[in-house]
Amino acid sequence: MIKLELKELTKIFERRVIFRNISLIKDAPGLFGVAGPNGSGKSTLVKVITGLLSPTSGSVAFSAGGREFSPGEAINHFGFASPYLVLYDEFSARENIEFSMKIRGLQFDEAYVDELLQHFSLLKRKNDPVRAYSSGMKQRLKVISAFAHKPELVILDEPTANLDSEGKARVYELAKIAAAEKLVIFATNEEDELAMCNEVLNINDYKLNNNTGKGAKV
Amino acid sequence: MIKRALWLFNKDLVSELRTRYAINALAMFIIVTISVILFAIGQEKISHALAAGLLWVVIFFSAMSGLSRAFVSEEERGTNLLLQLVASPTVVLTGKLFYNLILVFTMNMVILVLYSALFDAFALKNVFLFLASFVLGNTGLAFASTIIASIIAKANSKGTLYPVLSFPILLPLLLMLVEITKKCSDGVAFGEIAPEFFALVSYNVIMATASYMLFDFIWKE
Ligand SMILES: Nc1ncnc2c1ncn2[C@@H]1O[C@H](COP(=O)(O)OP(=O)(O)OP(=O)(O)O)[C@@H](O)[C@H]1O
Ligand SMILES: [Mg+2]
Numbered sequence: 001m002i003k004l005e006l007k008e009l010t011k012i013f014e015r016r017v018i019f020r021n022i023s024l025i026k027d028a029p030g031l032f033g034v035a036g037p038n039g040s041g042k043s044t045l046v047k048v049i050t051g052l053l054s055p056t057s058g059s060v061a062f063s064a065g066g067r068e069f070s071p072g073e074a075i076n077h078f079g080f081a082s083p084y085l086v087l088y089d090e091f092s093a094r095e096n097i098e099f100s101m102k103i104r105g106l107q108f109d110e111a112y113v114d115e116l117l118q119h120f121s122l123l124k125r126k127n128d129p130v131r132a133y134s135s136g137m138k139q140r141l142k143v144i145s146a147f148a149h150k151p152e153l154v155i156l157d158e159p160t161a162n163l164d165s166e167g168k169a170r171v172y173e174l175a176k177i178a179a180a181e182k183l184v185i186f187a188t189n190e191e192d193e194l195a196m197c198n199e200v201l202n203i204n205d206y207k208l209n210n211n212t213g214k215g216a217k218v
Numbered sequence: 219m220i221k222r223a224l225w226l227f228n229k230d231l232v233s234e235l236r237t238r239y240a241i242n243a244l245a246m247f248i249i250v251t252i253s254v255i256l257f258a259i260g261q262e263k264i265s266h267a268l269a270a271g272l273l274w275v276v277i278f279f280s281a282m283s284g285l286s287r288a289f290v291s292e293e294e295r296g297t298n299l300l301l302q303l304v305a306s307p308t309v310v311l312t313g314k315l316f317y318n319l320i321l322v323f324t325m326n327m328v329i330l331v332l333y334s335a336l337f338d339a340f341a342l343k344n345v346f347l348f349l350a351s352f353v354l355g356n357t358g359l360a361f362a363s364t365i366i367a368s369i370i371a372k373a374n375s376k377g378t379l380y381p382v383l384s385f386p387i388l389l390p391l392l393l394m395l396v397e398i399t400k401k402c403s404d405g406v407a408f409g410e411i412a413p414e415f416f417a418l419v420s421y422n423v424i425m426a427t428a429s430y431m432l433f434d435f436i437w438k439e
Contacts (some may be wrong), residue, residue, distance in 0.1 A: 052302055056436065072306050080303055086296035088229070090236045100304045102225040103313075 001028045002064050002077060002152035002183055004049070009058035011044055019206040021058070028152060028183035031175065033197030035189060040203040042187040043082065046157050049185075050080045064152070079146035081139075082157035089131040091159050093122060093141050094128060097148050106149050116144045120170050135162040143171055147178070153176055157187040172196065199207045219309060226305065226313025230288070231320070239291065244284040244325055251276045252332055260352060269339040270399035274392050276329055277359075281388075284321060285363035286380045288314045289371035298371070307437045311364070318360040319369075319385070326356055343405025351398045354418045358391045361425035368436050394418050 009022040018041035026032055034042045047053040049060050051071055062074045069077060087096050094113070101108045117123040120140040130138065139162045146154050159175065160168040175184050176196070186193050194200050234240055255272055264272075292298040301310055330352070334340055342348050370379045374419060394414045401411050408415075 050303060052299055075304060075306075082299075084296070085300045087297070087300070087304065088233065088297060090233055091229075099229050100300070103222050103301075103305045103309065104231075105222050202240065 002062060003027050004153060004183060005063070006049070007059045007061070009045075009060065010056050011030070011041070011048055011050065011053070013044075017207055019029045019203055022206050023058075024201070026183055026185075029179055029181045029213045030198045031179040031186065031196060033194045033200035034185065034187040034203065035194050035200050035205070036203035037189065042083065042203055043157050045203065046080070046082065046155050046185065046187045047084070050078065050155060051075070052084075062153070065167045076106060076149065077151055078153040078155060078190070079151040080148060080155045080157075081142040081146040081159065082155075083161055084157075087130045087138060087141060087145075090129055090209060092129055093117065093126045093133075093144075096141065097145050100145055101149055104149060107152075109148075112150070113144070113148050116147055116174075118173065120144060120167070136164060136167055139163055140167055140170070143174070145173065151182075153183045155187070159186055159188060159193065160190065182211075193198040220312070222305065222309045223312035223316060226301075226310065227316040227320075230313070230317045239325075240284045240287045240321065244280055244321075247280045247283045248276065248325070248329055248332070248434065251279055251363055252329075252336065256336060264337075264339045266339060266341070266403040267400045269337050270403055271396050272337075273329070273333050273340065273399060274396050276333065277326055278388065278392060280325055280329065281359055281363055282381050282384060284325065285318055285360075286367040286370060288364060289367045293371040302438065307434045308430070310437060311368070311433045314368070315360060315364050317427075318364045319357065322356045322360045322363075326352070326359075340403070342399075342402050344402040347408060347411065347415075348399060348402040351395065351402070351415060351418060354415075354422060355391065355395045358418065358422045358425060359388070360431055362387050362391065363421060365425070365432060365436075367427040368433060372436065391418075391421055393419070 004026045006024050010020045011018040012020075012078050015178070022045070034045055036042050044053065048055050051060070051074070062069045062077060076095065078125065088099070091099065094110075097113050098108045098110075114123060114126070117126050120143070121136060122140055122144070125133070125137070131139065139160070143156065143159065146156060154175070155176070156171075159171050172193075175186070178184050180199075185199060188194065220361050244285075255276070291299075292301060305313075363384065366380065366384050370383060373379050394417050398411050398418070
C-alpha cells in the first residue's frame with residue numbers, strides 16, 4: 001500500500017504564493033480531491049507531487065511498507081494524466097503507451113492495455129497515429145496511460161477535460177474501482193467529481209502567510 | 219539503464235524516419251554547401267590545407283542545422299514534460315546521445331564520401347590515422363552538440379542561440395581536427411599528431427563528464 005506524504009510544501013512563483021505549508025499524509029486506498037478556482041494552483045500542486053516542478057520549500061515522499069522510494073523509483077509507482085502532458089503525434093496509441101512503459105523499464109502488458117482501450121472505446125483505433133485523434137480521444141488515451149503500468153497512485157489533473165458524458169462515466173468507473181485498493185487523486189473544480197472524493201483539499205486554504213494548515217477541510 | 223536509453227533512441231529514430239525533419243534539412247544542407255564550395259573554387263587549384271579546412275566547415279554547419287533537433291523538438295511540441303515524468307535525466311541524456319552519435323556518424327560519412335569524390339585536393343596519405351581522429355571528432359561533436367541542444371531548448375531564442383553557443387564550445391575541437399586532417403594529408407607519423415590526438419581524447423572525456431554533471435540541472439526546472 002502506497003503512502004504519500006507532503007511536508008510543509010510551499011510553492012512561490014516569483015512573489016506570488018501559490019500554496020504554503022501543505023502538510024498531509026495520504027494512505028491508499030481512497031479518492032482524494034484537490035479543489036480551487038481557476039489559477040489557484042491545483043495543477044501546480046500535482047506537478048510538484050509528481051516531481052515535474054520543484055517546490056520552493058518542503059518535500060514530497062512516497063513510501064510503501066515503511067520504506068521510502070527514491071525519486072527514480074517513485075516514477076514507476078504513480079501514473080499521471082494532465083493537460084500539460086503531450087502525447088507523441090506521429091505515434092499510435094499503442095506505440096505511445098508501449099514507449100512510456102519501456103522507457104520506465106517495465107514490461108508492456110498489451111492484453112491489459114487492450115482492456116483499457118476497450119473500456120474507453122479506443123481499441124479499434126489503437127494503431128492510428130495520435131495526430132488523427134480528437135481532443136476527447138486524446139484525453140481518453142491520457143487517462144489510459146496513467147493506468148497502463150498499474151501504478152498504486154494515480155493522479156488525474158482535470159480528469160474529464162474534453163470528455164463527453166460517456167467518457168466521463170468511463171473515467172469515474174475506472175477511478176472508483178482503482179480507489180477501492182489504490183490511492184487516486186483528482187485535481188478538478190467539477191462539483192460532481194469533488195463529491196465523489198473521500199476528502200478534499202482546497203488550495204485557497206493554503207494561501208495565507210502564516211497558515212498552519214488549520215481551517216483546511218482535510 | 220542502457221536498455222531504457224535505447225528505447226528513447228528507438229523512439230527518436232522511428233519518429234525521424236516518419237517525419238524526416240532533420241534528415242531532409244541535413245541532406246539539403248550538405249548538398250548546398252558542397253556545391254557552393256565547388257562553384258566557388260571552380261578550376262582553381264587548392265592546397266591540401268585548404269581542402270582539409272573546408273571539410274570541417276561543411277561538417278560544422280551541417281551539424282548546426284541538424285543536431286539541435288534532439289531536444290528542441292521535444293520542447294517545441296511540449297513532450298518534454300512526459301519524458302521528465304517517465305525517465306530519469308541520465309536515461310534521457312544517454313538516449314539523446316546515442317541518437318546524435320548515429321546522426322553525426324551517418325552525416326559525416328556521407329560528407330566524407332562526397333567530399334573525397336568531388337575534391338581532388340583532398341587526398342589523405344595517412345588514412346588510418348585520419349579515420350581514428352575522425353571517429354573521435356564525431357563523438358566529440360555529438361557530446362558537445364547534445365548538451366548545447368539541451369541548454370538552448372530551454373531558451374526563448376532557440377534558432378539564433380545554437381550557433382552562438384556552439385561556436386566557442388566547438389572551436390577547440392574544430393581547430394584540432396583541421397590540424398590533424400592537414401597533417402594526415404601531408405602524411406606524417408603518429409608522433410607528429412600525438413598532441414592533437416590526445417587533446418581530442420581529452421575533449422571527449424571532458425565533454426562527456428561535463429554533460430552528465432550538468433544535465434540534471436538543465437533538464438529539471
Ligand atoms: N511557470 C509559471 N511561472 C509563473 N507563474 C505560474 C507558472 N505556472 C503557473 N503559474 C501561476 O500559478 C497559478 C496557479 O496555476 P495552476 O495552473 O496551478 O492553476 P489551476 O488551479 O490548475 O487552474 P485551472 O483550474 O485553470 O487549471 C496561476 O496564477 C498561474 O499564473
Ligand atoms: Mg490546472
